[in-house]
Amino acid sequence: MSMPSLRNDWVVMAIFAAAVLTAPIWLSPVGAGYPDLLQKFAIFGLFAIGFNILFGLTGYLSFGHAVFLGVGSYTAVWSFKLLTMNVLPAIALSILVAGIFAVVIGYLSLRRSGIYFSILTLAFAQMSYNLAYSVLTPITNGETGLQLTMQDARIFDEPTTSGLPSTELFGMSMSGYSGFYFCAVLLIIGFFISLRIFRSPFGLKLLAIKSNQTRMRYTGFNTKPYLLAAFIISGMYAGLAGSLMAVTDPLAGAERMQWTASGEVVLMTILGGVGTLIGPLLGAGIIKYFENIFSALNPGELHQIFSWLPDWLENIVVAISSEFVGDGWHMTLGLSFMLVVIFLPGGVIEGVGRAYTKIRTLLKSDEANESDESVLEPEPVLSAEKE
Amino acid sequence: MSIVLSIKNVDKTFGGLQALGDINLDIEEGKTHAIIGPNGAGKSTLLNCCIGRLIPDNGTVEFNGKNMIGMQPHDINHAGMVRVFQTPEIFPELTVLQNVLIPGFAKRDGIFKFNAFTSLASEKDIEADAMHILEDMGLIDQIHNSAGSMSRGDKRRLELAMGLVQHPTLLLLDEPTAGMARHDTNRTIDLLKTIKERGMTKIIIEHDMHVVFSLADTISVLAQGRIIATGTPDEIRGNPKVQEAYLGGAEL
Numbered sequence: 001m002s003m004p005s006l007r008n009d010w011v012v013m014a015i016f017a018a019a020v021l022t023a024p025i026w027l028s029p030v031g032a033g034y035p036d037l038l039q040k041f042a043i044f045g046l047f048a049i050g051f052n053i054l055f056g057l058t059g060y061l062s063f064g065h066a067v068f069l070g071v072g073s074y075t076a077v078w079s080f081k082l083l084t085m086n087v088l089p090a091i092a093l094s095i096l097v098a099g100i101f102a103v104v105i106g107y108l109s110l111r112r113s114g115i116y117f118s119i120l121t122l123a124f125a126q127m128s129y130n131l132a133y134s135v136l137t138p139i140t141n142g143e144t145g146l147q148l149t150m151q152d153a154r155i156f157d158e159p160t161t162s163g164l165p166s167t168e169l170f171g172m173s174m175s176g177y178s179g180f181y182f183c184a185v186l187l188i189i190g191f192f193i194s195l196r197i198f199r200s201p202f203g204l205k206l207l208a209i210k211s212n213q214t215r216m217r218y219t220g221f222n223t224k225p226y227l228l229a230a231f232i233i234s235g236m237y238a239g240l241a242g243s244l245m246a247v248t249d250p251l252a253g254a255e256r257m258q259w260t261a262s263g264e265v266v267l268m269t270i271l272g273g274v275g276t277l278i279g280p281l282l283g284a285g286i287i288k289y290f291e292n293i294f295s296a297l298n299p300g301e302l303h304q305i306f307s308w309l310p311d312w313l314e315n316i317v318v319a320i321s322s323e324f325v326g327d328g329w330h331m332t333l334g335l336s337f338m339l340v341v342i343f344l345p346g347g348v349i350e351g352v353g354r355a356y357t358k359i360r361t362l363l364k365s366d367e368a369n370e371s372d373e374s375v376l377e378p379e380p381v382l383s384a385e386k387e
Numbered sequence: 388m389s390i391v392l393s394i395k396n397v398d399k400t401f402g403g404l405q406a407l408g409d410i411n412l413d414i415e416e417g418k419t420h421a422i423i424g425p426n427g428a429g430k431s432t433l434l435n436c437c438i439g440r441l442i443p444d445n446g447t448v449e450f451n452g453k454n455m456i457g458m459q460p461h462d463i464n465h466a467g468m469v470r471v472f473q474t475p476e477i478f479p480e481l482t483v484l485q486n487v488l489i490p491g492f493a494k495r496d497g498i499f500k501f502n503a504f505t506s507l508a509s510e511k512d513i514e515a516d517a518m519h520i521l522e523d524m525g526l527i528d529q530i531h532n533s534a535g536s537m538s539r540g541d542k543r544r545l546e547l548a549m550g551l552v553q554h555p556t557l558l559l560l561d562e563p564t565a566g567m568a569r570h571d572t573n574r575t576i577d578l579l580k581t582i583k584e585r586g587m588t589k590i591i592i593e594h595d596m597h598v599v600f601s602l603a604d605t606i607s608v609l610a611q612g613r614i615i616a617t618g619t620p621d622e623i624r625g626n627p628k629v630q631e632a633y634l635g636g637a638e639l
Contacts, residue, residue: 009506201492201510202503204481208489211478218438218476220464220493220553229501 009195016278017188024177031293035180036248040288042183043244046190048268048280050237053194054230055266056275057203059210060110063118063262064125067105068098068235070132070257072242074139077146077252084156085165087174087182091243098239099232106231110224113213125262132254145253167247174247183244190237191281197233198277206230238265271340273347282348290333297325391416391557391588392437392468397446399432399612406432407443408612414557419579419589421599424609430592431473433609434559437590438470439463450557461498467556471563473592475542477549479535483526486534487517487548494553517552523578524548540567544575551582558582560591564598576601600624 019026023041027033032041047069055061072094079090109120132140140146148164157165167174174182197203209216209223216223246252255261268287273279302318302325309317324332344350392414399407407429414420422430435441437448439460448455450468458466478486491513496502521527524544529537534545543566550558563579564572572595579602583589593599599606600620607617608629616622616629623629 196506197503199507200503200505201488201496201507202501204485204488204507205492208478208481208485211480212476215476215478216489217460218440218464218470218472219490219549220461220498222459222461222498225499229503233503 009199012195012277013188013192016191020184020188021181023184024180030289032289035176037288037292038180039183039244039248040292041285042180042187043241043248044265044268044284044288045187045281046183046244047238047241047265048272048284049190049194050234050241051265052234052269052274052276052280053197053237054234055269056280057198057206057210058227058230060113060227060231061118061266062109062121062231062234063259063266064105064121064123065234065238065265066257066259066261067125067128068101068238069242069245069261070128070252070254071101072098072239073246073252073256074132074146074242075239076243076246077148077250078139080148080154080167080246080250081146081152082155084154085168086156087167087169087243087247090167090247091186091240094239094243094246095236096239098242099236101239102232102235103228106228106235110227110231122259122262125257126259129254129257129259132257140252140254142254145251147251167250179248182247186240186244187281190240191277195277202226202229267337271337271347273349276347276349279347279349286336286348287333290329290336294325294329294332295327298322389416390414391451392590393447393449394433394437395447395449397433397436397443397448399429399436399441399443405612407436410446410612410614412607412614412617414588414590415605416588417583417586418604419583419591419602421591421593421603421606422609423593423596423599423606428609429612430609431561432612434470434561434590434592437463437559438468464493464553465498468559469550469553469555469557470559471546471550471561473561473565475539475546477534477542477545479533481534482531483521483534483537483545484514484517484530486545487521487552488513490549490553491517517548520548520552523551523581525574540571543567544571547575547578554587556588558587558589560589560593562592562594564593564595572598 020042023038024033024035027038032038047065051062051065054065075094075097076087076090079093083089105121105124109117109124112120133142150160150164154165169178169182172178205216205221205226209221209226213223242252242256245256264287265284268283269280270283271286272281272283299318299322302322303314306314306317306321322328340347340351344354346353390413392412394410394412397407397410398405410433412420422433424430432441436443437450437455439455439458439462442456446456450463450466453466455463455466455468478489481489488507488510492500492510495513518527518530521530524547526541526544526548529541534542537545543563547560547563550560560579564575567575576598579589579591583602589602591599591602603620605617606620606623608615608623608626616626618626
């Protein structure tokens with residue numbers, strides 16, 4: 001049976017949930033076990049998982065997905081300003097509003113395919129980015145960014161007396177580890193939905209559209225609504241990610257919609273492995289790790305790391321490697337991205353798969369060699385007998 | 388006998404070149420109708436006009452009494468007219484089984500259905516039907532291979548399976564045995580004969596006379612965009628006009 005069984009899915013989900021919830025423990029040896037960074041992993045992981053539903057399954061490369069990230073953030077902050085500091089309405093509204101934006105942008109952009117589709121999505125994103133700075137300033141608060149103030153209505157909350165309120169979930173503050181676990185739970189739910197889509201008839205039909213869209217039309221499908229549905233779903237994921245950014249830090253700026261942010265999610269997905277379930281999440285993790293850990297390293301810390309080397313060698317190694325950390329982290333990221341695309345077109349996940357099969361064949365050939373030896377061993381005995 | 392497909396006064400011109408001129412053709416229910424003719428006679432153009440890939444300049448294509456001209460390809464498919472392409476049009480990245488599941492879903496789900504939360508593993512009916520047809524096609528031992536890696540002959544049979552799994556009212560076959568080895572061709576002929584016994588109406592475009600005369604109830608001969616003769620295989624064999632235009636006077 002090629003069809004993945006339902007029980008299999010639950011095993012995958014159980015392992016995934018366990019891995020995410022224990023991340024603070026197993027990521028601390030590499031210096032990533034603190035809530036701020038873990039939260040970023042979860043948020044950008046959700047963004048990339050959603051992006052992958054469009055790009056990985058249908059092959060349509062959107063270059064403007066950051067627009068939904070920005071819309072999600074603005075909506076969440078407005079919810080904090082007008083309704084309540086509780087995060088649930090903020091998240092629900094963000095997903096909804098991002099979904100509405102995705103309907104409009106998707107409907108117009110999906111009239112074309114290939115590079116034209118990418119350019120259309122990019123145009124919409126840049127347009128939104130510039131509007132946020134100009135015409136839409138009453139909604140976005142322009143360059144200052146949208147922030148909480150003491151005068152906000154917050155109609156469902158008690159008026160606060162001391163300082164700005166913070167985001168909360170029924171009284172539980174959304175900072176530190178509680179914030180991470182909230183994002184982690186949403187990541188697990190988001191991953192589960194993505195898994196179900198990948199293993200559904202709908203997901204298979206999206207893959208078939210990627211493979212041969214013309215054939216799909218003659219097979220009896222109207223491909224447009226399928227593509228639009230995938231676009232909306234991935235836009236809603238981005239809206240969720242945007243709202244979680246506002247949950248961890250309740251302000252929203254237009255720079256979240258800039259084209260570099262749209263490009264980043266493309267990089268994450270390709271780096272990790274397009275069209276695979278876990279790849280985009282992996283890619284998001286790697287990029288955010290580089291951004292936060294590599295960029296923070298300085299020559300002093302490098303001397304510490306390489307202190308076990310002889311002094312003259314230590315100085316050379318530190319001199320070279322210091323070019324790749326700190327401000328040079330972009331170079332490290334760029335080089336790794338190039339290496340992955342050239343040698344592992346399937347992304348990091350392909351590398352993991354290759355390493356796994358290599359180890360397995362190595363283990364197998366070891367076993368085979370052993371058994372060969374046991375067959376060969378009697379020979380000298382025989383020849384000795386002959387003599 | 389009722390008429391399933393009725394082509395009336397169809398013309399098609401490509402930039403001054405007349406590809407089809409005043410085509411009139413009736414396809415009877417349950418029959419296998421072969422369309423033969425030399426290269427460039429307009430056979431594929433005629434099929435393309437039937438399934439909505441091309442729109443004729445004039446004329447109507449009535450399927451079960453309904454004009455198909457201007458309808459979307461997916462709507463024509465759901466009306467029950469299904470085409471098997473000349474160059475294999477498959478989903479190369481998907482497995483052989485998945486290739487046959489897709490048209491199965493099309494038949495059941497219609498032009499759009501958002502079934503994103505049902506598991507593929509629970510689609511037992513669609514899978515059983517696909518497996519059954521793949522078994523008929525002799526592809527059962529390849530179901531988990533990627534379709535793009537199959538031999539050309541196997542791809543053609545896969546395409547046939549993709550058409551058959553939709554149980555169409557009318558199947559349009561564009562050279563179903565082109566590129567097949569002789570024993571594969573014979574196997575395909577046997578298969579098409581079995582389908583015929585089940586009462587499926589077919590139009591076959593074919594170069595291979597062996598295939599045409601083994602399968603066809605009626606043959607139409609197309610030459611330079613016009614039908615020059617329609618009749619039973621025996622009538623066509625003996626028609627001097629056909630021998631002149633199509634076979635260059637050679638004996639069939």
